[in-house]
Amino acid sequence: MKIKIKKDLLLEGLNKVSRAISTKNLIPILSGIKFDLSLEGLTLTASDNDITIQTFIPIENDNMYIEKEGSIIIQGKYILDIVRKLPDEYINIEVIDELKILIYAENSEFNLNGINKKEYPNISLENSKTFVKINNKVFKTLINQTAFATSNDESRPILTGINIKITGDILECSATDSYRLSKKQVKIDNVTNENYNIIIPGKNITEFIKILNDNNNDLEIHIFNNKVLFKQENLLFQSRLVSGNYPNVNNLIPNDSFLKVTANLSDLYDVIDRASILTSDKEKNIVTLETNKNVLIVKSSSAEIGRVEEKMIISKDNDEEIKISFSAKYMMDALKSFEGDMVEMLFVGEVKPIIVKDVEDPNLIQLVLPIRTY
Amino acid sequence: MKIKIKKDLLLEGLNKVSRAISTKNLIPILSGIKFDLSLEGLTLTASDNDITIQTFIPIENDNMYIEKEGSIIIQGKYILDIVRKLPDEYINIEVIDELKILIYAENSEFNLNGINKKEYPNISLENSKTFVKINNKVFKTLINQTAFATSNDESRPILTGINIKITGDILECSATDSYRLSKKQVKIDNVTNENYNIIIPGKNITEFIKILNDNNNDLEIHIFNNKVLFKQENLLFQSRLVSGNYPNVNNLIPNDSFLKVTANLSDLYDVIDRASILTSDKEKNIVTLETNKNVLIVKSSSAEIGRVEEKMIISKDNDEEIKISFSAKYMMDALKSFEGDMVEMLFVGEVKPIIVKDVEDPNLIQLVLPIRTY
Numbered sequence: 001m002k003i004k005i006k007k008d009l010l011l012e013g014l015n016k017v018s019r020a021i022s023t024k025n026l027i028p029i030l031s032g033i034k035f036d037l038s039l040e041g042l043t044l045t046a047s048d049n050d051i052t053i054q055t056f057i058p059i060e061n062d063n064m065y066i067e068k069e070g071s072i073i074i075q076g077k078y079i080l081d082i083v084r085k086l087p088d089e090y091i092n093i094e095v096i097d098e099l100k101i102l103i104y105a106e107n108s109e110f111n112l113n114g115i116n117k118k119e120y121p122n123i124s125l126e127n128s129k130t131f132v133k134i135n136n137k138v139f140k141t142l143i144n145q146t147a148f149a150t151s152n153d154e155s156r157p158i159l160t161g162i163n164i165k166i167t168g169d170i171l172e173c174s175a176t177d178s179y180r181l182s183k184k185q186v187k188i189d190n191v192t193n194e195n196y197n198i199i200i201p202g203k204n205i206t207e208f209i210k211i212l213n214d215n216n217n218d219l220e221i222h223i224f225n226n227k228v229l230f231k232q233e234n235l236l237f238q239s240r241l242v243s244g245n246y247p248n249v250n251n252l253i254p255n256d257s258f259l260k261v262t263a264n265l266s267d268l269y270d271v272i273d274r275a276s277i278l279t280s281d282k283e284k285n286i287v288t289l290e291t292n293k294n295v296l297i298v299k300s301s302s303a304e305i306g307r308v309e310e311k312m313i314i315s316k317d318n319d320e321e322i323k324i325s326f327s328a329k330y331m332m333d334a335l336k337s338f339e340g341d342m343v344e345m346l347f348v349g350e351v352k353p354i355i356v357k358d359v360e361d362p363n364l365i366q367l368v369l370p371i372r373t374y
Numbered sequence: 375m376k377i378k379i380k381k382d383l384l385l386e387g388l389n390k391v392s393r394a395i396s397t398k399n400l401i402p403i404l405s406g407i408k409f410d411l412s413l414e415g416l417t418l419t420a421s422d423n424d425i426t427i428q429t430f431i432p433i434e435n436d437n438m439y440i441e442k443e444g445s446i447i448i449q450g451k452y453i454l455d456i457v458r459k460l461p462d463e464y465i466n467i468e469v470i471d472e473l474k475i476l477i478y479a480e481n482s483e484f485n486l487n488g489i490n491k492k493e494y495p496n497i498s499l500e501n502s503k504t505f506v507k508i509n510n511k512v513f514k515t516l517i518n519q520t521a522f523a524t525s526n527d528e529s530r531p532i533l534t535g536i537n538i539k540i541t542g543d544i545l546e547c548s549a550t551d552s553y554r555l556s557k558k559q560v561k562i563d564n565v566t567n568e569n570y571n572i573i574i575p576g577k578n579i580t581e582f583i584k585i586l587n588d589n590n591n592d593l594e595i596h597i598f599n600n601k602v603l604f605k606q607e608n609l610l611f612q613s614r615l616v617s618g619n620y621p622n623v624n625n626l627i628p629n630d631s632f633l634k635v636t637a638n639l640s641d642l643y644d645v646i647d648r649a650s651i652l653t654s655d656k657e658k659n660i661v662t663l664e665t666n667k668n669v670l671i672v673k674s675s676s677a678e679i680g681r682v683e684e685k686m687i688i689s690k691d692n693d694e695e696i697k698i699s700f701s702a703k704y705m706m707d708a709l710k711s712f713e714g715d716m717v718e719m720l721f722v723g724e725v726k727p728i729i730v731k732d733v734e735d736p737n738l739i740q741l742v743l744p745i746r747t748y
Contacts, residue, residue, distance in 0.1 A: 078679060081651045087644065101680075108648055112680035270461065274482055277455045305452060306475075306486035 001037045001070025001095040006063050007105075010091060011083045013044045013055045014076075016211045016235065021076040022048035029119050032073035035093070036117075039066060045123070046076060051204050052123050053211070054236040070095055073115035079103075082110055125229060125236050128222040132166055132196075133189040136232060137214045142173050142184050143205055145337040145364055150202030151177035161199035163246035168193060174249045175202065180330045181249055181353075181367035182337065189218070196223050199242040208237045253367060254353060257346035260317040261291060262359060265343045269335045271298050271310040276328035278305045286371055287331075290323040291316065300328070322347045325373045326354065334366035375411045375444025375469040380437050381479075384465060385457045387418045387429045388450075390585045390609065395450040396422035401495075406447035408494050409467070413440060419497070420450060425578050426497050427585070428610040444469055447489035453477075456484055499603060499610050502596040506540055506570075507563040510606060511588045516547050516558050517579055519711040519738055524576030525551035535573035537620035542567060548623045549576065554704045555623055555727075555741035556711065563592070570597050573616040582611045627741060628727060631720035634691040635665060636733060639717045643709045645672050645684040650702035652679045660745050661705075664697040665690065674702075696721045699747045700728065708740035 014033065022030040027049070034045040041058040059066060072095050083091060088105035095114065096102055103110040143162070151159035162175045169190050174183045208230060212219070222229040230237040272287060275298040279285045287300040296314040301307030324347065331354075335343065338358045346355040356366040388407065396404040401423070410417040415432040433440060446469050457465060462479035469488065470476055477484040517536070525533035536549045543564050548557045582604060586593070596603040604611040646661060649672040653659045661674040670688040675681030698721065705728075709717065712732045720729040730740040 075679065078652060082648070085644070085648045085651065107645075107685040109683045110652070110680065111682075112652075113678065270459070271481075274456070274459045277459065278452060278484070278486075304487065305449065306484065308485075309483045311481040 001035065001072055001093070002067035003037055003042065003094075004065040004067075004090050004092045005042065005057075007083060007086060007088060007091050009057055009063055010042075011080075013042070013057050014080050014083055016055050017044045017046040017053045018076050018080050019207050019211060020046040020048055020051050020053040024048075027121075029073060029115055029121075031076055032115055032120070033076045033079060034071065034073050034117065034120050036071045037066060037069050039069060041066075045120075047121065047123055049121070050201070050240055051207060052125065052236075052238040054125055056234040058234065071117040072099075072101060073117060073120055074101055074112060078112060123238075125238055127220075127229070127231070128224055130192040130194055131220045131222045131231075132171070133191070133218045133220055134171065134186070136212060136217055136219050138186055139219050140209050140212050140214045141339075142171075142186055143209045145184055146173050146175045146182040147202050147206050147209075148333050148337070149175040149177060149180050149182040149366075153177070157242055158199060158244045158246060160203075161201050161242040161246075162205055163249070164196070164198050164200060166190060166194075166196040168195070174246070176247070176249060176252075176367075179327070179369050180334060181252060182334070182365070183249055183253070183367075184364045186363065197246070198223060198228060199244065199246050200228055200239055201242055204239040208239070211235065211237070252353070253365060254346075254348040254355065257348045257355065258318075259291075259320040259322055259347045261296065261314050261322075261345045261347070262316075262342060263296060263312065263314045263345070265335060265338055265341055267312050268296075268343065269332060271296070271312050272328050272331055272335070275300050275308050275310045276332075278302050278308055279328065284371065285328040286325055286373060287328045288323065288325040288373065291321045322350070324350050324354065324370050326368050326370050330368050331356075334368055337364065337366060375409065375446055375467070376441035377411055377416065377468075378439040378441075378464050378466045379416065379431075381457060381460060381462060381465050383431055383437055384416075385454075387416070387431050388454050388457055390429050391418045391420040391427045392450050392454050393581050393585060394420040394422055394425050394427040398422075403447060403489055403493050403495075405450055406489055406494070407450045407453060408445065408447050408491065410445045410491075411440060411443050413443060415440075419494075421495070421497055423495070424575070424614055425581060426499065426610075426612040428499055430608040432608065445491040446473075446475060447491060447494055448475055448486060452486060497612075499612055501594075501603070501605070502598055504566040504568055505594045505596045505605075506545070507565070507592045507594055508545065508560070510586060510591050510593050512560055513593050514583055514586050514588045515713075516545075516560055517583045519558055520547050520549045520556035521576050521580050521583075522707050522711070523549040523551060523554050523556040523740075527551070531616055532573060532618045532620055534577075535575050535616040535620075536579055537623070538570070538572050538574060540564060540568075540570040542569070548620070550621070550623060550626075550741075553701070553743050554708060555626060556708070556739070557623055557627070557741075558738045560737065571620070572597060572602060573618065573620050574602055574613055575616055578613040582613070585609065585611070626727070627739060628720075628722040628729065631722045631729065632692075633665075633694040633696055633721045635670065635688050635696075635719045635721070636690075636716060637670065637686065637688045637719070639709060639712055639715055641686050642670075642717065643706060645670070645686050646702050646705055646709070649674050649682050649684045650706075652676050652682055653702065658745065659702040660699055660747060661702045662697065662699040662747065665695045696724070698724050698728065698744050700742050700744050704742050705730075708742055711738065711740060 036043040045054040094102045101112040101114040165172045171188045220231040275287045276285045298310045340358040342359040353367045408419040419428040468476045475486040475488045539546045545562045594605040649661045650659045672684045714732040716733040727741045
């Protein structure tokens with residue numbers, strides 16, 4: 001293998017795939033990045049057995065000069081640091097005696113020990129026969145608005161994942177840790193009209209979102225029995241799936257409410273934020289919200305520290321009043337997911353979930369469970 | 375105590391003094407900030423018994439409205455968060471029933487439990503009869519260029535401090551952890567011409583530098599037997615001193631060298647940075663520098679990982695050559711302290727300290743000890 005390649009291009013590719021590098025190092029070879037050079041371009045692959053990321057840099061004009069095809073595994077940590085710190089426009093990479101890697105630029109020369117490609121696990125990144133298509137930006141927003149509600153508790157693995165349900169041209173994404181719930185529906189382009197219901201590990205999909213371009217192109221989602229492959233232009237991202245049945249979250253969302261409160265999103269966020277200053281983590285940041293005509297009051301108190309009372313103007317759809325307590329952190333997480341200026345909170349009862357929605361977008365629903373304080 | 379005060383002004387003061395708040399909480403009252411309100415203005419004080427910070431906000435135009443003088447101790451963590459998060463231009467603070475603190479703004483009301491001022495330790499922040507004066511900016515630069523070389527090893531407390539020696543109108547600042555040494559001399563205004571030789575804990579002086587304005591006004595240094603008080607306009611910063619005799623660092627600095635290498639500072643930094651990519655922490659980031667006519671070569675190697683060779687053009691004052699090994703991290707720390715474009719490295723021998731200086735400024739000296747690699 002011998003190539004001269006533009007530094008910025010190589011760095012961009014390495015930054016993407018290196019997110020899959022195993023830090024736990026249970027299998028030493030997985031701390032490496034696989035370089036596969038063909039006459040068409042350079043393919044970079046990294047995997048931690050849970051996720052696999054592959055990017056292909058096609059040859060174009062003067063972006064690379066390929067002298068000899070070949071493959072090698074290079075330690076991810078070092079190659080990333082070397083490429084990041086070299087000041088040159090082009091970097092040369094050459095494999096000598098099969099396992100010696102020579103990386104050089106004008107005034108720099110690195111000799112690294114490589115690993116034979118035969119030792120790298122054989123990871124299939126094939127397309128499925130059928131797939132669905134979704135706009136990159138729409139998908140990125142969808143995940144950002146829901147994935148935070150997944151659980152970190154490995155004792156219930158299903159809740160550590162997000163649920164993606166595809167029925168016809170509707171994709172529904174849900175996440176819940178059993179204390180709060182996020183759900184969003186979007187329209188997609190489902191070529192074959194097949195239906196799917198899968199659970200993707202929350203931390204994996206969050207990693208993917210970080211490297212996904214948020215342009216208006218389409219992302220392909222290829223779904224298999226035990227894995228999912230995302231395909232965006234020259235980027236492939238594959239994750240295992242969580243096995244099991246995801247709870248039917250639609251049963252958890254109340255259909256009717258006795259009171260709808262409409263509030264300015266950023267004011268509501270700030271009021272809850274300030275009301276929770278005196279609550280400590282061990283008390284779960286509990287605040288109490290109550291309405292009094294068109295005034296919303298958010299309170300909290302702690303015997304040792306003191307108490308807070310915050311007020312803001314809201315509008316209501318009727319004369320009913322509510323008094324309800326909840327985790328300020330969970331409510332603030334939920335509020336952060338909205339993009340509009342105004343949100344509505346729907347109250348079903350003092351011990352029933354609070355539904356939060358954007359006034360203008362019914363497709364995103366956030367649910368926060370109340371906490372009994374007596 | 376009752377005051378209405380501009381939020382930004384109060385926040386600025388709280389941010390300064392809160393750096394002294396004890397996080398260890400050995401003495402609970404030291405996690406509080408002391409408010410002293412007189413008709414002249416508001417004084418804020420915080421201390422962890424090691425350092426004490428006090429700032430005075432004088433009454434001016436409409437920056438505050440004082441309704442009632444008084445004193446109270448408020449939990450530092452909460453008052454800082456409250457003031458930071460309130461959106462209002464003015465904040466009201468009122469002490470009710472001696473120990474209840476009411477903090478309020480237009481839509482917010484906080485009731486905090488205060489602590490009686492009698493319980494706060496009595497810390498003297500008096501001036502000494504004599505003091506020295508130094509330009510703020512000059513002092514800030516001086517400390518930033520030297521304090522990094524102090525030791526973190528508490529078993530030799532003297533080396534965890536920086537040494538400040540004042541002889542006539544010369545202030546000499548030194549720091550060493552016995553592997554490297556930083557020394558700088560500046561001219562000062564010493565009114566009484568008294569001489570001083572003190573050791574200030576490195577982490578304390580570093581905290582002070584963070585809140586010191588780098589304007590062209592003067593800083594007063596009041597030196598006592600066991601403490602030092604810095605006074606800048608309305609800011610007081612007091613630190614204990616380390617007791618003991620600081621080593622005479624001038625004995626450690628070689629007077630003659632057999633070779634002077636002059637190099638571009640940022641190129642030299644980058645070359646050493648890249649040469650150390652493959653060295654791991656356990657190997658102390660050792661790199662080897664050698665000259666070959668007007669080429670400087672920096673190398674490192676590790677049996678498992680590989681080897682690097684970096685080159686750059688330099689100029690020398692004679693035909694001698696040098697080959698010497700040192701810690702890349704220590705050399706990079708030293709190089710970061712220079713502000714000019716060109717530095718010179720003076721070589722005394724393969725096992726003798728390397729002297730690094732700015733080509734145009736003889737007042738700052740960095741010394742890095744070599745490491746034997748055979």
